[in-house]
Amino acid sequence: EADIYQTPRYLVIGTGKKITLECSQTMGHDKMYWYQQDPGMELHLIHYSYGVNSTEKGDLSSESTVSRIRTEHFPLTLESARPSHTSQYLCASSVEGIIEKLFFGSGTQLSVL
């Protein structure tokens, strides 16, 4: 079983607020990812990290930023939330091997009013 945790599960905030979505994994995985997903739709990669102090932007442009100071922690920050940021945010980590396997957290459902 994967041990990857996201908090909060649900967040409703007003426009202009700064927020941080937390993601932690206890498996020692080097690779971590943030995906954005609208209800019932595909996942879009917005950020990824291959290790401590390594972060890259994904395929979908996002106004969010990430940091990777510790292997187990990969938080995502929005400096000024807008209604267009309303979505589900999924964090994942992966294990090294011949075939990469992604383990997902339960997600944070963000609603910006």
Next chain:
Amino acid sequence: TQLLEQSPQFLSIQEGENLTVYCNSSSVFSSLQWYRQEPGEGPVLLVTVVTGGEVKKLKRLTFQFGDARKDSSLHITAAQPGDTGLYLCAGARYKYIFGTGTRLKVLA
């Protein structure tokens, strides 16, 4: 441009029926994975296929990777309400690319 198209987008069937979900691309992938996602949760890996033409079975689920490694299918035999969820394929290139998803609802 969406690299991985899934069909159908939505599917509602009765318990006991069979169904097939397709994942198609014009690109070649080194491997392809299928995930199932339930409401309010993250996707969970079901299977990985690597070799062109490969067939894998997971209880009532049968997964096939196309010979050219550009497409895949998921066949469910005798669907049950517990199979309800969003099915996502994901192809591996330099990183994983997810398909458009198929939302399946199995009615009791």
